[in-house]
Amino acid sequence: MNADFQQTPNNLCPYCSAAFETFDGLKAHVVAVHKTEPLPKPDGLIQLTVNGQSHKLLVAPEWTLYQVIHDKLGLTGVKMFCDRGACGSCTVIMDGRPILSCMTLAIECDGKTIETAEGIAEAGHPLIDSYVNHHTMQCGYCTPGFITTAKALLDRNPEPNESEIMQALAGNLCRCGTYPQHPKAVLEAARTLKEEHSK
Amino acid sequence: MRSFEHFNARTMEEAVAILGRYGDRARVIAGGTDLLGKLKDEILPKYPEALVNIKSISGMDYIREDNDVLKIGALTRLEDIAVHPAVKQHFGALAEAAGRAASPHLREMGTLAGNICQDIRCWYYRYPNNRFPCLRKGGGRCYAIEGDNRYHSIFGGTVDDGCYAVHPSDTAPALIALDAVVRTTKRTIPLEDFFDVKVSATTVLDPDEIVTEFEIPQSPGKAGSHFIKFALRKTIDFAVVNCAAMILIEERKVASARVCLNAVAVKPYRAVKAEQAIIGQELNESTAEAAGESAISQATPLKDNGYMVQLAKIIVKRTILACA
Amino acid sequence: MTEKKLGPYQTLKQEGTYKIGYDKPTVDFKQIGKRGVRRYDGFEKASGKALYTRDVNLPGMLYAKVLSSPYARARMLRLDTGKAEKYPGVRAVLRYDDPAINGQELTGSIAGTTRMAPESAGWAMLPVKTILSDQAIFEGQMVGVAIAADTEQIASEALKLVKVEWEEQPFILDKEKALDSDAPKLISGADSNKIADEDRELTEQGDVEKGFQEAEEIIEFTARRDAHLWAGAELPSVVARWSGDKLEMWVHEQQPYLSKLILAEQLNIPMNKIHTHSLYQGCSFGERCNPSNWSQNGINVLAVLLAKKADRPVKLVLNRAEKFYGFSGDLMVSQFKVGARRDGTITAVQMNNLFANYMCTTGVEHLVENTKIPNLRCEGTTVFVNKPPAWWNRCEQLPNVFCQTLVFDHIADALGMDPTEVALLNDGCEGRDKSYLEDFQRENGFEPRDSLKECIAAGKKAIGWDENWHPPGTRQLPNGRMHGMAFTWSHDWDDTRGTGSAAVLIQNDGSVSIIAQHSDVGVNPWTTYMQIVADELGVRYEDIEINPFDLNVGFALMSPDGSCNLGSNGYVVKKAARKARRMLLDLAADKFDLPAEALDIEDSTVFEKANPDNRMPVKDVVKMAVPMLNAVGIWTEPPVLDWAWHTQGLWGMALETGRPRMCRQANFIEVEVDTETGEVCVTRVVNVNDVGKAISPETVEGQMYGGTYMGLGRALAEEMVWDPATGVLLNRNLLDYKYATMLDYPASDNIYIETGLGHGPYGSTGIGENTATMIPALLGPAVYNAIGKRIDDFPITPNKVLKALGKI
Known part of the structure; x- marks a missing residue:
């Protein structure tokens, strides 16, 4: 697997690009702000x-x-x-x-x-x-x-x-x-x- | 293939959001048959950072007759269009074009939206590893002018009057002849206005815009439509020249006509002069021949593609006659 | 008594290893010639279980990539591999100036080995030969550096980090301009791009001036042909693994034993230290045995050196684009002058052939070998251009077939004669008429047969020649297209030579193994060997097995690269089976207490001829053979094994080899030409081949079907396109290089005739190369017959047809 891929932070909101420290934090944000659930699971x-x-x-x-x-x-x-x-x-x-x-x-x-x-x-x-x-x-x-x-x-x-x-x-x-x-x-x-x- | 970030979008909203975030550094992937070839060959000066898969969005693969309109979802596979009874019966040109595109396997993978959004074919542009940094890649010149241009534009260059590549789609001329409109996440426009000529793009789509649906009006009266493709092989190949026409005949005379060629210029070429030549006329060998002549009246072939002018003339004639 | 020195043919004949007379069958055919024999390779290939070299994965294996030249001609001024060497995952970097390569005779081809005279190998004639040079003489040439890394992707990325400072040099692509005084010279300082090529400079028979004086009709014309290539399914690939001083290799080679030989010579590794596997082969058509192919042995050498350097197994697979560099010997311009009498007797043919980048035929050879034309003169010139080396491509007879077809078609047309009549009138051998062939048949035990007459009669009937053939440009069809027909003919050529050895082993349980290395490139060879062994040995087909993948055994059968598969291998396995049979009968004689001559074998059972009820299965004969009690009290027996060697001679003409070519073939075609679009639609092809004896009828037909598609594609659509401004090959993919799909051409009608006139076992001759080589030449005459305009410029694409018709 490409090294760059692994290092890319995955916890960016796909809708507004807000960054989160944890996946759970991102998930809570998406549900609260963008009213959609669940988040796409990490690819791969x-x-x-x-x-x-x-x-x-x-x-x-x-x-x-x-x-x-x-x-x-x-x-x-x-x-x-x-x-x-x-x-x-x-x-x-x-x-x-x-x-x-x-x-x-x-x-x-x-x-x-x-x-x-x-x-x-x-x-x-x-x-x-x-x-x-x-x-x-x-x-x-x-x-x-x-x-x-x-x-x-x-x-x-x-x-x-x-x-x-x-x-x-x-x-x-x-x-x-x-x-x-x-x-x-x-x-x-x-x-x-x-x-x-x-x- | 070099790597990229990848998103399996669940909703159109999500796909658009991801595209918005990446700007022109991301690409939409649906059937993937054009895009993956480009990525494998690394033809682009800027390799995409991310791919957004929209096959994972449900409900975009359909063919529906809705009042006087045929609606086709953007992700409908070409093969499904080619064999659909309603399409075959009322929109012959589209069924024929979808059925002649690429190869059976590629038609099972490729979508209608992908077929009109596909990139141009030019062996200089498509040469691996950006060996020919042409106009379309922001470079200084079109290599086809001095090179081998047997499959290039017979109607002049574009992108600052320089790129002589051709648009390869089989379904685009059919959709234009059928007067289709295309709906995107931002707008609804006639298909004819969908194609554009600029560096690194062949359509008017913004980087964060996605095709969602096609609408084709039921043909007025008894209009017939047909599509003819000339290629060196009977399958797999892109067209050397293709043509679609929809013609309405009333009281033995042509009441309306839409004729569109492709693979002859950098975007689909609506043969308006050919249409004018037959409107009000009876359709027969000699009027069709005259229409073919009119279609190419503004052709300016390069050193190797004079035969394409003759082909365009004949394919226009034959497509029109098929509608008689 | 003084020892008389014999020439090679006399020696071979004296030893009985080269057959010129009829190889009359001595056994009843049960498997040979039978339809429905189960293909040896069938299940494996259909189910995806058949392994090819790319399928081999070894623990710790690395992947290699090689730099290729982006320029048609250039010299490396500086090669900086520093960054690439430091790239994570890169395990070995092999540069052109590495001591393992620098100064070595490491060519990518047979050239440079003691096994092939340098002047007879195309690549050797080119000015740059080594596998990793710092000079490029064509775009796409492997140059400079090869890298092995943990993944293919890492190797590719590392190659991009290699910095090369190139000095671009002037180049030339056009063969016809290569001899101009101001053309760039491929060899610096040379005054011409002409390649010294003594063998082809002049071929002469009789006196053409006299022949033209005797002629009542003289015509002159020019023809041109462009290159096409093998484009086989499998990619060039190799896996190499060192274990101490032992080397294990998996190779995609048509002639694996030869490749091992070359490797041993080039890298100084004893042959018995090299263990080679050749799995199933995804096509070849000459590509994977091509003596001039720069990548063929080249990738083997690179993988071996990289594996040594990294001390890890290395896999090197070229990609589809990289496979495109090399082509048929068809870069050719020919000028003809033909003289004939009004009755159709050709009195003289003169031709001047210009070839580019070498080819090993002259163009006139078929006129020598299968006609009675007394006066022939062929002058050949070979030039360098900045394109890959040219070599055989199913097969090297293409120029000969083209020249023969065009000569006969043009002269028949000028005389207003049916071309089939002209063919029959001029059939013969080396300037002699057919009575020479008739005498030879009589003197050597053959049945008296007129092969060409039979072929033509069968073909004419099948295609309706007499009803449908017409003068050029005279028949328009109801669909508006112009109808055309054409015919051509030649002799069989697969071939008078070839060498192989094999053993037949009867195992302890009575099952039979054929032991030899061999590459199956798709001609169903192993089934046919098993058929022969079954009939010659008297065992059931089902009891026979062959395992040719493992090359350590030392027996090596000729692969069809020298245009010779069954023609020599058939004799080899037949002889080995007969020797093993003799051994088996000797052992059975003890058991039956009868002389061996009183016994026979049938259906895997030995029986007494005079009393067929007295019988014993082969497995019991073998078991009784030499019983041995070993230390743990288990009965074992030494197997019955014998081996044989055979050669079917060398190249040469009938007067030298003592054997004329007697089998003929005739090919007929029907086309429709769309004069508005220039499209040539092939509607019918009839192939008639005298195959002497068909061992596997379905395989014969398969070769005729397949050759038709390849042949038609070559004539109508296959073309290599180089960018005139940069010398870059533009269409090196299977979308832009257009070979036939299932829908493009009709299935051919295939007729085979069995005269027993072939040079192979049971009077057979080859079929693998013929159709694909004959068919392309037919399209010029067919299109001419349709539209009345000559387009002797192959391939015949729509733009050329439209030009000939004056439409553009």
């Missing part, structure tokens, strides 16, 4: 539910969600590829949306529920097998990002057509060019899911 302490497991973490403001998931939690399914939001390799599912963890600040994710490729595999989702069967990978670096994006699609739209699949996966870059195999794999996974549900 967040709770994430990742692949069904709860984690409490103290994060620096500048840490991205990618850094927390990959470097701190050790989930290698999020990949750094472009690091600027242009490739989809760091995709996680957060509250149902496929989002880019490299362009998300972890400190803004308190209380969120997150899925990564590892969680999708552990849950036995048919996408994993269909990706393997259709050779939907070459070097494999971008593959987990496709898996998470495809899973988010199937959660919302269990029976997508080929065009919907391609539109959903359009933000995932693959330098090896495995693109044509993805719609096939996702369609097969959707069929398998449907069969599982009808049983």
Whole structure:
């Protein structure tokens, strides 16, 4: 964590900048003068539910969600590829949306529920097998990002057509060019899911 | 990324207060997809001291039809706008623009307010570590003039007549064509008046001012609106040229028209001459062509971007024809 | 008797390690060629469990960053690292004048090692070679200082505290102006920017003057190409850890054994003290084995030296922008003169090719190797410009393919002929016609096949060539766009060489391990090795495992960097499996009390050929092998293991190597050009490859799909843009460097033909490089066929199309 950050006094009133010696003093001031309660809790302490497991973490403001998931939690399914939001390799599912963890600040994710490729595999989702069967990978670096994006699609739209699949996966870059195999794999996974549900 | 102070604001009042305290040393963060790129690359001469997150403020993510007005909360994600049935049905240009912006993932993160508040695209301005201290950063010159300006303004420079960057938003021209107004914590103004050209800013927003809502009037009569984007790739890319138009046709003739280009100048470019060219006319290939010609009549291309003039002409023509 | 000295090919042939004849299968294919074989790497890659170098974290590990030059050309007058050294969290600072670097031959590339002649490595030809120089000859070059610190952020901040006093020097970017007398010279005092490049100065076959005299049609034209780059998914990365005098490394390398060799030479560390891990590799396409790549071995050396200095493990990962410095050998201007008879027989081709920053091909090689054109002359000039070194980029045949495609397309057009006819008429080898290939096939046990004819027939049918091809600029579609089609062809080139060794080990429980180091860059290599071992050994595919991540074993398979994966590795694992099989059968002979010849292996079971009911699982054969009672009374057995080595020769022409290239490929494309916007919309691509024998059909198709996207992106959108005023690379990110997304181009139709004419095992040949290299060249001809105007200036972007059409 950056040294400057730690030294910054946290007991400034966000509304009028008045300074207080203690956090309790600040809190009493805000309630009395600004009529609002409670004060936002100090930033940095967040709770994430990742692949069904709860984690409490103290994060620096500048840490991205990618850094927390990959470097701190050790989930290698999020990949750094472009690091600027242009490739989809760091995709996680957060509250149902496929989002880019490299362009998300972890400190803004308190209380969120997150899925990564590892969680999708552990849950036995048919996408994993269909990706393997259709050779939907070459070097494999971008593959987990496709898996998470495809899973988010199937959660919302269990029976997508080929065009919907391609539109959903359009933000995932693959330098090896495995693109044509993805719609096939996702369609097969959707069929398998449907069969599982009808049983 | 270098560090900063960070606030997850609970209320708009709180967010404004924090911004007020920091002045121009703080930034608002919502989707973050533009801001974090700028911070990672440290493109700004002054790195922000604080970020104020407004995603933590509840109730700013909505699409509501309210009497004759469509209201969209500032934090509504682009993807939600693109797929919303009412938006698709009555505000085609906006649904198309939101659906063509960036990539699927970025549309799940980026907000409508963020899309109009995003900073300009220019590879000199955006080059990491402030390698090119350009006009917009308080420096002495625009590097694009002597440099590679294939994606720069075809309608002259601004910021003391020097910055040739372009405004990249896809939704801005759509909102302008749809005659939208934007509500902020301080005022309500037509979207057309929202954009400004000054050193280190692209909007009229004060440092402690935040966009809260958009209002779009239900289109009069049977006005149709469309949006077309020309980019080198079909996704991810910013527009080389984009255009939105809303056209009302009565008794086979154009009764009213609003046409707006973007990515061709430092702010969205309302093609008034194109509108004038078609009002009172029947819409067909030749009138649309004439409108396209009119749209670019004041273009002053640089050495590498002459093709953008041709593109603007054609995209205006095609957008207008799509509304027929 | 005097000993006769043999040339390298004769020696290799005599030893039986280089095959020129048909490698006829001797076993029934059960796994080989079968669809649905489970990919070895599939689950790991899909689930995110596959590890890449960046995923490695060690206790106490530091993070390193390297300074890069902000100028296209500059010299450091002063380097002050005082503040950086004192910055909290900085643990090691390595300067260019450090004794560990200063005066050492520490290049970032193979250049400078005894393993590669300096004159044959691009980087070595450039005037500044060391990994941390005080001189920069291109913007973005690693220079001056590297810093290791507790976090990446601290290392970055510390770099900002480094004060450099630069002397900016004049630079040149334009390859065509580099030879002007007033152009700034990269080597101070030199009178020209021309690089002495004897190999490429002149390639000649026959007599072009005579050829032009025989011609009834002569055309001349010029073409230009700009650079593009690898842009693979994984970032250049390395982790180094010292333990006493032992060095452990995790590397992102296409050819890890070679990188270890270079490191050993450069830093004087015995190879057996270096323990290298190469995890999964996130693409490469030549980048991570590029002999001229300034960052490739460079980051390894820096991490090792920093780790030594700090006595802590060090991870060095370049960022996306830093990965952009280096590119394909496509900075090129070509002038052509082509002569032909009216019947389509090409009588002479002359070309002058100007390259910048080196490339290892001449441009004429394919015309030599797969045509009967008798008279060829190619003059090459190579110049320095202040851009990164150029080298192969999936692959170095790009200039050759471009030149062949343009020569054939232009001359067919001038003659008013169908280009597929012109191709068939001129097919051959080194100035000889097809009868040379037919004779060779007959004499060496191949089936008589006409590869090009088969490829063209299949491709024409698939794309509807006869119905849809038309003269240039003559077909407007109902949507207003102009329709265009094009075709090109060439030979297979992956490749006639490559070397590897591997062992096949049958473990105590009957499971089988393939032992060798290897980098998987995405071509599904390990599945195919396992397929081969399964069929050759007679064991179940499921019983085989490969663990190529650990490089201490000493066996090293060729990675596909030398354009050679299965072409040599297939032979290696096949030979090793056959030797292990022999050993297993010898052991089984004892147990069965039968001669080994009477036994066979199938489905992981040994059985008597004459009496198949007499059978025993492999695991029991191994267990019975050499029983030993050890001290605690547990039965153990020595495993069955044998190893093999193979080389598939060297570079060279058919007359030298004894083996012509016989497999052909044909690529067809259909486009629509929007003449108002200049947009080129690709609507169909048909790839036809004679792969000899497909070991894994899905993998063959995967390479054809993937190569199509890369190829189309290269031709239409991928471009590196340098600021003309400062020499700074402007678009070094994946938003501004535009490679194909899923929506940009259609999935290709892929047809593979199996003639057995390849040089590899079972008559196979490679597929990894071909499509991506063939496709870009097609776009010029396709756009010409659509709009009737030539744009031989790649990439073909909308502004160039609009210019050609006179719209701007």
